[in-house]
Amino acid sequence: MADLHFLANPARFRRFSQRVLPGLGFATVLMLCACLYMAFFVAPADYQQGQTVRIMFLHVPSAWLSMMGYALLAGLGASLLVWRHPLAALMARAAAPVGASFAAVCLLTGSLWGRPMWGTYWVWDARLTSMLLLFFLYLGHIALSRAYDEPERGDRAAAILALIGVINLPIIKFSVDWWNTLHQPASVTRLDAPAIHNSILVPLLWMAVSLLFLFVFLVLLRTETEIDRRRLENAAAQEEGAPA
Amino acid sequence: MSNHAAFILASYLAAFVILGGLVIASLSARNRVRRELDQRGLAPRGSAPRGVDRKR
Amino acid sequence: MMGGFTALLARDLRLVWRQPGDVGVVLAFYVVAVVLFPLGIGPETNVLQRIAAGVLWSAALFAALLSLERLFAADHEDGTLDLLLLAPWPLELAALAKCTSHWIVTGLPLSLLAPVLGVAFGLDGESLLALFATLLIGTPTLSLIGGLAAALTLGARKSGALLALLALPLCVPTLIFGAGAVETLAAGEGLATHLAILGALALVALGTTPWAIAAALRQAGE
Secondary structure, three states, X not given: OHHHHHHHOHHHHHHHHHHHHXXXXXXXXXXXXXXXXXXHHHOXXXXXXXXXXXXXXXXXXXXXXXXXXXXXHHHHHHHHHHHOOHHHHHHHHHHHHHHHHHHHHHHHHHHHHHHHHHOOOOOOOHHHHHHHHHHHHHHHHHHHHOOXXXXXXHHHHHHHHHHHHHHHHHHHHHHHHHHHHHOOOOOOOOOOOOOOOHHHHHHHHHHHHHHHHHHHHHHHHHHHHHHHHHHHHHHHHHHHHOOO | OXXXXXXXXXXXXXXXXXXXXXXXXXHHHHHHHHHHHXXXXXXXXXXXXXXXXXXX | OHHHHXXXXXXXXXXXXXXXXXXXXXXXXXXXXXXXXXXXXXXXXXXXXXXXXXHHHHHHHHHHHHOOOOOOHHHHHHOHHHHHHHOOOOHHHHHHHHHHHHHHHHHHHHHHHHHHHHHHOOOOHHHHHHHHHHXXXXXXXXHHHHHHHHHHOOOOOOHHHHHHHHHHHHHHHHHHHHHHHHHHHHOOOOXXXXXXXXXXHHHHHHHXXXXXXHHHHHHHXX
């Protein structure tokens, strides 16, 4: 990670992101279009799930990305609290809504997949329930980081929350799994097929990569905005303090 | 396909609305902040002001 | 070092002793909240028996959250917190003392009150005992997690609602195993596993939250 330390300086990060963003955005759009084509026209229907397997191409990668996003928040929280990287706070502030959006996509697509497969929009399935709780953790992080008049306090409080949250996530996951087996739901078809066929797996992985590109694009773009906004706020505070 | 098409299209539409909305919101927020910086006569940090090379 | 801990704990308990109404309000809220469920759902005993543990546990969670907002706020306003930050003994211990006092004035009375209310839900003796035991082991975790949420939201806007939003998802495991224990008992299985897991959750909370609370208080005091 030592190579990434050069990005800890906001000005340098900003130069870097400005150079990278246009190309990254263009690549993301191209890849997403290719993936949509693959998902709808190349991938075959699943023998068990039928055509609804196409929802999985969105559902599974957004679940991965929302979990990765929370790990990112925890890592940024640690680097803010331990090394006081000024950029970590801004990037966490930028990344939390992105992760929350992917969690929301995962929940919505899961619910829309459940209607034809399970016969209902919502099942208290272990996976869906823990994703819902992850979404709430994101909401708490977003709300806490914006709840203070001094943004730096919100950043540090949210960093502590992200670290405690990442310790608790496996515990929450474990308890929800336990809860789910205790209240064994009737007639729920399990998603985990014995093995995913390559014709499904390849588009799934491509979609995961292109949504990852979208994730990175959004985080870089929003971090850049946060840098500028912080500069604007500082300038406004200076003007108030000492009128020129 | 026909019997479940509505759900498939609805999921892709939902994802498009959420993620596309986030992209649009992020882009417009960046442009707004940049415009305000410009109005105050502040160049965003890390970008060279127009016409001047700030490199040492 | 322990002297500071006991001194702070004794001070907090003395403060509560002089204002017993504050504890009374929390307990009254608990009773009223629990009583609403039969009124809303209907008086069928088998339904009430079925939901009793979940209702009594969820209401205990809300009641515990209710009194948390003031946990550090009063100390923050009158300057006690600044003195705690300067004190020669670790802030982690002060955080633990605050959470302990919160548990003594809310968690403990709630655990004693829950079996009494459980009678009204038609629970049998064994289930009432299980309810008491799970609350006794589970409420310290709620106090610790709630204390963290209180420290994080200290001085924030809309801190009450925010506190609940932060604490509730983190309290889910305790709720699941606490309420689940009574249900497994009804299914004819032993309690030991659930009590052991609740104990483990309490230990994890004990091992992480005091440090996090201390970190949150330090940045609040800066």
